[in-house]
Amino acid sequence: MPVFPLRARSGAALAGAAVVALAAGGCSGGSAPGDDKLKVVATTNVWASVARAVAGPDVEVESIIEDPAADPHSYESSPQDAAKLSDADLVVLNGGGYDEFAEQSLSSSGQAKPTVEAVAGEHEGHAEPPKPDEHGGHEGHEHGGAPEGGEHAGHDHSVNEHVWYDLHVVHETADKVAAELGRLRPQQAQQFRDNAARFEQQVDALGGKVDQIAAAQRGKKVIVTEPVAHYLVERAGLTDITPPSFVNAVEAENDPAAAAIAEIQNAVRSGQAAAVLYNPQTESPVTRSVREAAQAQRTPVVQMTETLPQDQDYLPWMDGQITALQQALAAHP
Numbered sequence: 001m002p003v004f005p006l007r008a009r010s011g012a013a014l015a016g017a018a019v020v021a022l023a024a025g026g027c028s029g030g031s032a033p034g035d036d037k038l039k040v041v042a043t044t045n046v047w048a049s050v051a052r053a054v055a056g057p058d059v060e061v062e063s064i065i066e067d068p069a070a071d072p073h074s075y076e077s078s079p080q081d082a083a084k085l086s087d088a089d090l091v092v093l094n095g096g097g098y099d100e101f102a103e104q105s106l107s108s109s110g111q112a113k114p115t116v117e118a119v120a121g122e123h124e125g126h127a128e129p130p131k132p133d134e135h136g137g138h139e140g141h142e143h144g145g146a147p148e149g150g151e152h153a154g155h156d157h158s159v160n161e162h163v164w165y166d167l168h169v170v171h172e173t174a175d176k177v178a179a180e181l182g183r184l185r186p187q188q189a190q191q192f193r194d195n196a197a198r199f200e201q202q203v204d205a206l207g208g209k210v211d212q213i214a215a216a217q218r219g220k221k222v223i224v225t226e227p228v229a230h231y232l233v234e235r236a237g238l239t240d241i242t243p244p245s246f247v248n249a250v251e252a253e254n255d256p257a258a259a260a261i262a263e264i265q266n267a268v269r270s271g272q273a274a275a276v277l278y279n280p281q282t283e284s285p286v287t288r289s290v291r292e293a294a295q296a297q298r299t300p301v302v303q304m305t306e307t308l309p310q311d312q313d314y315l316p317w318m319d320g321q322i323t324a325l326q327q328a329l330a331a332h333p
Contacts, residue, residue, distance in 0.1 A: 040089065043092070049314040091118045094163065166232075206318055210235045217237070223275075224278075224304075244268070274298055275325065
């Protein structure tokens, strides 16, 4: 069964220092004396935005990875990150190995910290990777197999960790954040539930927009430079024709073989794809050449990023990406 390889994480070198700093923060955690504001720390600004929508203005929410140009896969944790985690009343993780630095810090500290993990238990409908299509790719782009042993051993490779593109998971994560905040601050529990309900209504509206794409454009082909938007592409009923060998190399942070590069260039130049989905945060000379080939072919290039742009919240960001995809597909005959 084909599985989806997670990319190597490079935070291991600083894990020891982060653990020391987390332990030094003491076992009490939470808000400082005299400060009655709850503190939520999310590993990325995507999940911080979701948590902020649920928490409202009476809760302090911050994220560890803020830079919109950063690649979270290669993020190196610091003692300051560990201190943030130690001080948090609630931690919001992506899970699935994506933000392993935070999981390691929390585990090694021995602290009992309320935690919401987006990935955990949310993939009953996604655990089985799709079967290869007639083009040798995979519908919904679960590509290739994980290498045996090495840095990726021990992870669940059947799960694509970019779950903020799964709108069902975002909805459910908002519910979990509301529940945890309600346990921490029972007198505001209804407020948190109401905030979550308003947010989820808008998330569900985005899901309806994706369903409209599926109704109008189902089966159209796309090429991806990295399968960040896997769940969005899957729900939209699109067919990913990216050569698996290319995606496997990019996900493993290796240079694709010359044959894989030639294969994806041929796929782009053939004009089969209605759009190329491009992650600028993991740009390399190879992925740049794919983007440039698509532009030369006049194939729409739709950016799908891993973290929020500066000064944007989750809902308008995701809406903008869905709209861009919708327009790109509509322009292709």
